[in-house]
Amino acid sequence: MTHLPFIAASYVLAALLFGGFGLGAWRRVAVARRRLAAIDPRRDRGER
Amino acid sequence: MSARPIGAGERAAVPPAGASLHRFANPGRFLRISEAVLPWLVVPAILLTVSGLSWGLFFAPADWQQGDAVRIMYVHVPSAWLASSGYFGLALCSLLSLVWRHPLADLAAVEIGPVGAGFTALCLATGSLWGKPMWGAWWVWDARLTSVLVLLFLYLGHIVLVRAFDDPVRGYRAGAILALVGVINLPIIKFSVDWWNTLHQPASITVLGAPSMAPAMLWPLLVSALGFTFAFAAIVVARLRAAVMERRIRGLLMARAVSR
Numbered sequence: 350m351t352h353l354p355f356i357a358a359s360y361v362l363a364a365l366l367f368g369g370f371g372l373g374a375w376r377r378v379a380v381a382r383r384r385l386a387a388i389d390p391r392r393d394r395g396e397r
Numbered sequence: 398m399s400a401r402p403i404g405a406g407e408r409a410a411v412p413p414a415g416a417s418l419h420r421f422a423n424p425g426r427f428l429r430i431s432e433a434v435l436p437w438l439v440v441p442a443i444l445l446t447v448s449g450l451s452w453g454l455f456f457a458p459a460d461w462q463q464g465d466a467v468r469i470m471y472v473h474v475p476s477a478w479l480a481s482s483g484y485f486g487l488a489l490c491s492l493l494s495l496v497w498r499h500p501l502a503d504l505a506a507v508e509i510g511p512v513g514a515g516f517t518a519l520c521l522a523t524g525s526l527w528g529k530p531m532w533g534a535w536w537v538w539d540a541r542l543t544s545v546l547v548l549l550f551l552y553l554g555h556i557v558l559v560r561a562f563d564d565p566v567r568g569y570r571a572g573a574i575l576a577l578v579g580v581i582n583l584p585i586i587k588f589s590v591d592w593w594n595t596l597h598q599p600a601s602i603t604v605l606g607a608p609s610m611a612p613a614m615l616w617p618l619l620v621s622a623l624g625f626t627f628a629f630a631a632i633v634v635a636r637l638r639a640a641v642m643e644r645r646i647r648g649l650l651m652a653r654a655v656s657r
Binding site: 355358380384 | 529
């Protein structure tokens with residue numbers, strides 16, 4: 350495969366972007382849900 | 398806006414023209430709907446992106462002129478489309494925020510910003526990685542490249558501006574105005590390759606005309622683009638869910654502090 354380092358770098362960057370944003374969003378939701386469950390008097394876990 | 402208890406007084410502030418929009422503005426309803434929708438975004442995002450990129454990387458033919466470097470297209474082009482359409486979404490949310498004071502539009506604009514900036518940065522980086530072997534340069538001050546760089550600066554400016562004020566509402570307003578002014582850059586990006594002599598090639602796929610690309614390359618590109626679109630939507634919806642919950646947490650903590 351010609352130009353392999355350039356191609357590999359492109360796909361690695363895409364994987365890092367998706368992984369970073371995906372994991373970041375998932376972690377943020379999990380933390381917010383946990384904190385909300387702890388303090389919300391309605392104990393609705395953010396779903397109402 | 399953040400100090401107001403969630404849902405309080407929202408009905409009274411709804412202008413008739415935006416009433417239908419505000420049906421979906423209740424944060425509790427948004428959390429319920431988005432929880433149901435999110436798996437339907439995440440699963441297609443993973444399946445389509447992985448299959449589109451694998452198809453492009455391993456099974457699509459090499460270009461007769463560019464060789465295998467054309468495989469960068471399956472990352473570069475979808476990220477470029479999402480960079481522009483993400484900014485359009487940001488501007489739309491800004492319009493909803495400024496005109497109808499939609500309570501979720503501000504948060505949506507704030508959450509789209511970093512994701513759009515990420516996709517724009519990916520577009521520029523992969524463009525450089527494609528440009529070096531094909532043009533012999535990592536970067537040229539070509540109209541297309543420069544206008545996409547301006548798009549990245551608009552995203553970054555929006556990210557900074559919405560966080561620059563003590564009063565978040567003022568930040569949202571300033572960010573919304575910047576986002577709407579920046580919309581002028583979208584047609585410049587789109588038509589830059591037609592209006593000026595650019596090193597960047599013209600569009601291979603247009604809305605009206607037939608694509609000037611072999612189907613063996615076109616299909617993996619479309620699958621990849623669809624996967625990127627689902628991924629962008631899934632990330633934004635997940636971030637927006639977190640933002641809504643964080644706002645409710647701030648409201649509850651503030652109410653608790655006031656009652657003491």
